[in-house]
Amino acid sequence: MPTHALLELREISKVFGETVALAPTSLTISQGSFVAIVGPSGCGKSTLFNVIAGLLKPDAGEVRLGDSVVTGATGHVGYMLQKDLLVPWRTVIDNITMAARLTRRVTAEDREEARRVAEQYGLGEFLRHYPSALSGGMRQRVAFMRTLVTHQQLLLLDEPFGALDAQTRLEMQQWLLQVWRDTDRTVLFITHDVDESIFLSDRVIVMSPRPGRILADFANPLPRPRTVADLTNPTFIELKSRVMSLLHGSNA
Amino acid sequence: MPTHALLELREISKVFGETVALAPTSLTISQGSFVAIVGPSGCGKSTLFNVIAGLLKPDAGEVRLGDSVVTGATGHVGYMLQKDLLVPWRTVIDNITMAARLTRRVTAEDREEARRVAEQYGLGEFLRHYPSALSGGMRQRVAFMRTLVTHQQLLLLDEPFGALDAQTRLEMQQWLLQVWRDTDRTVLFITHDVDESIFLSDRVIVMSPRPGRILADFANPLPRPRTVADLTNPTFIELKSRVMSLLHGSNA
Amino acid sequence: MKRGLLFNLVVPLVSLGLLLLVWQAIVVVFNVAPYVAPRPLEAIQSVTGNWSILWPLILGTVRETVYGFFCGAALGLLLGVAMAKIPFVQQLFYPVVLVSQAVPIIALAAPLVLILGFSITPKVVIVAWIVFFPVTVNVLDGLNHVDQDLVSLARVYGASRWRTFVLIEIPATSSPLFSGLKIGAMYAVTGAIIGELAAGDGNSLALYQEHANANLNTAAVYGTTIVMTIIGIAWFLLVVGVEIWATPWQRRTVARRGLRHRGRGGARLLDGANIGARST
Amino acid sequence: MKRGLLFNLVVPLVSLGLLLLVWQAIVVVFNVAPYVAPRPLEAIQSVTGNWSILWPLILGTVRETVYGFFCGAALGLLLGVAMAKIPFVQQLFYPVVLVSQAVPIIALAAPLVLILGFSITPKVVIVAWIVFFPVTVNVLDGLNHVDQDLVSLARVYGASRWRTFVLIEIPATSSPLFSGLKIGAMYAVTGAIIGELAAGDGNSLALYQEHANANLNTAAVYGTTIVMTIIGIAWFLLVVGVEIWATPWQRRTVARRGLRHRGRGGARLLDGANIGARST
Amino acid sequence: SGAFASGASLKPVTFAYDFPGPDFELIPLVVAQDQGYFKAQGLNVTVKFPPDTSTTTKMLTTNAAQFGFITTTDMGVAVNAGAPVLSVANYSMSNNWALFAKPGTSLSAAALHTTLKGKKIFSYGDTWTESMLPFVLKYAHLTNSQVKIITDPTGNDLTDLLAGRVNFSTSTTNYEIAGFDGSKVKGHLSELLGTAAGAPNIPIWVYAVTKSYAAANPSTVKAFLAAVKLGTEWAVKNPTKAASEFDKAYPRSGYTNAYNLTGWRLTVPFLTNSSGQYFTQTNAQWSTLAHALKSISLISKVSPPSAYYTNKYQPKG
Ligand SMILES: Nc1ncnc2c1ncn2[C@@H]1O[C@H](COP(=O)(O)OP(=O)(O)OP(=O)(O)O)[C@@H](O)[C@H]1O
Ligand SMILES: Nc1ncnc2c1ncn2[C@@H]1O[C@H](COP(=O)(O)OP(=O)(O)OP(=O)(O)O)[C@@H](O)[C@H]1O
Ligand SMILES: [Mg+2]
Numbered sequence A, B: 001m002p003t004h005a006l007l008e009l010r011e012i013s014k015v016f017g018e019t020v021a022l023a024p025t026s027l028t029i030s031q032g033s034f035v036a037i038v039g040p041s042g043c044g045k046s047t048l049f050n051v052i053a054g055l056l057k058p059d060a061g062e063v064r065l066g067d068s069v070v071t072g073a074t075g076h077v078g079y080m081l082q083k084d085l086l087v088p089w090r091t092v093i094d095n096i097t098m099a100a101r102l103t104r105r106v107t108a109e110d111r112e113e114a115r116r117v118a119e120q121y122g123l124g125e126f127l128r129h130y131p132s133a134l135s136g137g138m139r140q141r142v143a144f145m146r147t148l149v150t151h152q153q154l155l156l157l158d159e160p161f162g163a164l165d166a167q168t169r170l171e172m173q174q175w176l177l178q179v180w181r182d183t184d185r186t187v188l189f190i191t192h193d194v195d196e197s198i199f200l201s202d203r204v205i206v207m208s209p210r211p212g213r214i215l216a217d218f219a220n221p222l223p224r225p226r227t228v229a230d231l232t233n234p235t236f237i238e239l240k241s242r243v244m245s246l247l248h249g250s251n252a
Numbered sequence C, D: 001m002k003r004g005l006l007f008n009l010v011v012p013l014v015s016l017g018l019l020l021l022v023w024q025a026i027v028v029v030f031n032v033a034p035y036v037a038p039r040p041l042e043a044i045q046s047v048t049g050n051w052s053i054l055w056p057l058i059l060g061t062v063r064e065t066v067y068g069f070f071c072g073a074a075l076g077l078l079l080g081v082a083m084a085k086i087p088f089v090q091q092l093f094y095p096v097v098l099v100s101q102a103v104p105i106i107a108l109a110a111p112l113v114l115i116l117g118f119s120i121t122p123k124v125v126i127v128a129w130i131v132f133f134p135v136t137v138n139v140l141d142g143l144n145h146v147d148q149d150l151v152s153l154a155r156v157y158g159a160s161r162w163r164t165f166v167l168i169e170i171p172a173t174s175s176p177l178f179s180g181l182k183i184g185a186m187y188a189v190t191g192a193i194i195g196e197l198a199a200g201d202g203n204s205l206a207l208y209q210e211h212a213n214a215n216l217n218t219a220a221v222y223g224t225t226i227v228m229t230i231i232g233i234a235w236f237l238l239v240v241g242v243e244i245w246a247t248p249w250q251r252r253t254v255a256r257r258g259l260r261h262r263g264r265g266g267a268r269l270l271d272g273a274n275i276g277a278r279s280t
Numbered sequence E: 001s002g003a004f005a006s007g008a009s010l011k012p013v014t015f016a017y018d019f020p021g022p023d024f025e026l027i028p029l030v031v032a033q034d035q036g037y038f039k040a041q042g043l044n045v046t047v048k049f050p051p052d053t054s055t056t057t058k059m060l061t062t063n064a065a066q067f068g069f070i071t072t073t074d075m076g077v078a079v080n081a082g083a084p085v086l087s088v089a090n091y092s093m094s095n096n097w098a099l100f101a102k103p104g105t106s107l108s109a110a111a112l113h114t115t116l117k118g119k120k121i122f123s124y125g126d127t128w129t130e131s132m133l134p135f136v137l138k139y140a141h142l143t144n145s146q147v148k149i150i151t152d153p154t155g156n157d158l159t160d161l162l163a164g165r166v167n168f169s170t171s172t173t174n175y176e177i178a179g180f181d182g183s184k185v186k187g188h189l190s191e192l193l194g195t196a197a198g199a200p201n202i203p204i205w206v207y208a209v210t211k212s213y214a215a216a217n218p219s220t221v222k223a224f225l226a227a228v229k230l231g232t233e234w235a236v237k238n239p240t241k242a243a244s245e246f247d248k249a250y251p252r253s254g255y256t257n258a259y260n261l262t263g264w265r266l267t268v269p270f271l272t273n274s275s276g277q278y279f280t281q282t283n284a285q286w287s288t289l290a291h292a293l294k295s296i297s298l299i300s301k302v303s304p305p306s307a308y309y310t311n312k313y314q315p316k317g
């Protein structure tokens, strides 16, 4: 498995009032990997992301990115949620360059890059459209491009396709894999969909119910590139049944 | 397979302006069966339901329920959508008895039955709560109970669990199967999730892209009762791969 | 909630108290003559000291305000429903409704009195004229935004149009309806005062004020202004109270007699206005 | 869209035309004396025939309306933002803001003139007094409903509070902001007229009307009322126009110079009010 | 002061009218301005209009204006309220307040009881009408409850009268008849002067200043009154020209020239007393007024006449 640690969480924990959202958790993510996180609702997955992104200060522990400690600081990750959070008053190209606009002046290069990315990944015709004109899948693609052009090495995707229907979702997954291959980023990907977690990742992390901690950390042996056929491939099914039995316990 | 035809569609078709939403389609559903319908977005699944429910008049064809023709008439099915459509200003019990209230006076028996159903299926404590106090899964359960107490033999469920996260969804599927077994209804169930369609049904109908028509009609050999383990059962996987290859064509 | 309620009753009172303090300070510091502007206490005493005279006048103003409010609310509701249900009515009436509000109401009072005579009617009409507008606009908007899937569902169940309207569409519009009513309530008393000035039978709060003014009894002028404002605020708060009572699902988890409360208010335009009924 | 536009321009005009017809019919059928109510044409002629006299007065009223509108809008925006951002300010000011609107504005004009003198200032203040309220309430409500996940996302990107406010929160509030502005615009002219009655240099549209009334020149009274109403409507429509221009995403698929349009309006309280800009 | 003052050294003073807008009773001031009488007296006069009729007094006491035009009732009320104001000259010398009825209605003092009984009488709610009406009702042997008094400060009595909403209106003859002429209704309004039916014949309008201003600027007050007197006399002699000057000064007032001219002509007869004098005030007028105001409880105490007025700033002759 990969060689160089990009992100390192050391004994992160977080409590909200009486709710222990995150039990002390450590995790190391290597550069360029695609790591999926699954776990029951309310187990602290989003809390984990918020801590990494700097939106929440952990009660204890340290977040290291590359060589620096970034606990509680912002501005060092790309972030994307189930809600696309596109702003309706900006065109597609302006939504893609939004991170730049929020921190500095948008340059011609920013726009050029946004255009290039949009064209490359099938939204070239929609640059001047407003988000309201796009389908759910297209909107999530724009949201992802916006995340991409932040040039952050680490991308946190929190159920990005959770609101899409199954077929669109499958298309988006394939699209995401293509983009990831092209752009050499490190992805942390939260999902409730076990198929999705396996289809996309190098590594599947399963979390326990609240208070959240890491139950298991599976390497995903499925070769790349992957196609829809892999969803019924025995290697896939085997990993799926292991993950499901952890998630659903005696039910399985 | 079942013996007595409850619903019969004869060469139903529907055009919206220039969009052929539904090519002439015939379908027979036997009493007590659980039939899943899958198909790409926009292929006319919801249109089909609207025609059956009487919300839309088909351009041609006939809808027969039992011995009578009900084309264009309403009041003869239970109907449920992805949106739970609970009314926020009524308590759970009043939401469950809503169909009665909409057509006549709500009787003590109606309320008694609603209470019984709610208690039986795990919502007994929430009878006097407003929907805003419930989780997504609980809301869908209330919506389903509301559909149930209409005492319609035929229930049309249009992606009822589409908005729920994967784990809640799995719970709801098991719950639905239990209720269905208890109450002896006929269910038509639209979904985009192939796993779901197979996990639930006796029969999986696959529709083509627009203009929608029936591509295939698979009998589902999976024995009942079903558990989460069935999701990785070879019979299941085989049917899944057949359905997926029809849906995703050469991709698979 | 307990601290919240106290807090939410105390802070408004404190801020209104501050207002009186500022007023007092200005009058004292600039040594303003009492016939130019009174001190707050004088203004209040001019009301309490003449309570037996003022009380029937206040009742009269309240009566006009309330009647006008109900007429306006009813008209507004009716018009809103008609416009939402019949596109032609909307096309035809929307411009008229808009124009009705752009007409300076004070230019309207005199002709109304001429047409309607010196009774309570023109006052009620003026109040209704002011009140109906926010109600119509909000009801129209509210009805246009009722989830059509919910309406379809009612049809699938075999509900009549009327039952669907009463059981689904009207309750679904309660929040904008109450917003409209609250705005209307706040401005209703202004309408009543304009009407009283134009259609006096010699016995009204507005005329009392006018006479006090002619009399250089500035304390009474300010005092009656305070009274008018209180009538407006009281009526507004009453509507807020009715809303809280009538829409328990906006802030409760469990139907009444339950214990837990939710912090989310549900009103729109005047969302923040539920003084004393929000938890912070 | 073409048919829609035509339709949406024609129907309001037809309905206003009908209004004039009804008026004419009443006057003719009941044989109303000219000093009681003029015929529509007489009213209009009383304006066109005195255009050179009226024009500067109209300009004056427009000036007061516009200045007051901008002051009120600015104040409303500021107050709305301050109240949304600083809970203490909201607690302190909300009651005052409410009370300010319950005060009968006509009772306020005279003291204002005494304090502010006989300049344009008291008129501007009265207009602003009316305009700021819907703006404040809508901005407050709008800002309170900005998606907090969007704000968090901006923070993740490292945006400052100020940039987040300008680039995210303000545009996200544009729809309620414009609703507030439209309501304010509609009532602004009424404020100007009240102010003119109270703070004249003897040269104003309101006084002209008052004097025409004393003269029993009822045609001029009705004529000037029409003019005032037109000022109000025109200003309202201008704000609607600015909204359409400033929020193209509400009705367009593609940024300007694109071709396709969408039918959805975005404004709230006055959603239905975008005459001439909706397709049905 | 006076004759040799140049433009630069003109003393600026402000005059507050009694009504929110200008009308023909302002003609003496307009003429004094137009004919240069103020300038000749070294004054630069600005005219302001109050938000309502009772604010003129407040403008004087807050020094927003130095000279004011108010009714004698306003004066009585102001003194009663402790406002340090002083009437320095009468505007009109007698009481032209009257009852009016539609053309053709018989309206005589002798038959007043039966004429008014049970009828609707319009009042603007102004203190003058409120203090005169009791005299007339008493004269007609009527109590307040035997008539219906309609009080409508924002309405128009003539419209209501002509439209039959009320049976009688009350106003001053100059305003009422000038207004009626605008209605183009045939005939003459029936009219009964209040003084013919028990109302005291006392002046309605006066020029006022504050006591402190008069004490500190006696020559300015004198100069002002001198110029106004010249203006009045000129306007009495040249009513047509005077009305045109008003039109020129206030071209956008909303009044027609006919209204202004008629109104002014109807005002002229009331400007002088029986011996042809302008301005002169008497103890009798003020004590009659004060007692009348006291009798309707508008004021709480009757002050000596000198508390209300002085003639000492008036021009000689
Ligand atoms: N700001 C907050 N204040 C209080 N409690 C919070 C807050 N954010 C999260 N929690 C609580 O912390 C726990 C973990 O929440 P979190 O959102 O991280 O779960 P999750 O694993 O992302 O769940 P889901 O799969 O439903 O998104 C939950 O019980 C939640 O209610
Ligand atoms: N009322 C309508 N007016 C016009 N076109 C409609 C209407 N309802 C549906 N359509 C069109 O008919 C087609 C079929 O729509 P339908 O909603 O039945 O698809 P669906 O299979 O349910 O899709 P999804 O999986 O996205 O729910 C679509 O192209 C849709 O745009
Ligand atoms: Mg989460």
Ligand SMILES: [Mg+2]
Binding pocket: B045, B046, B047, B158
């Ligand atoms: Mg569908």
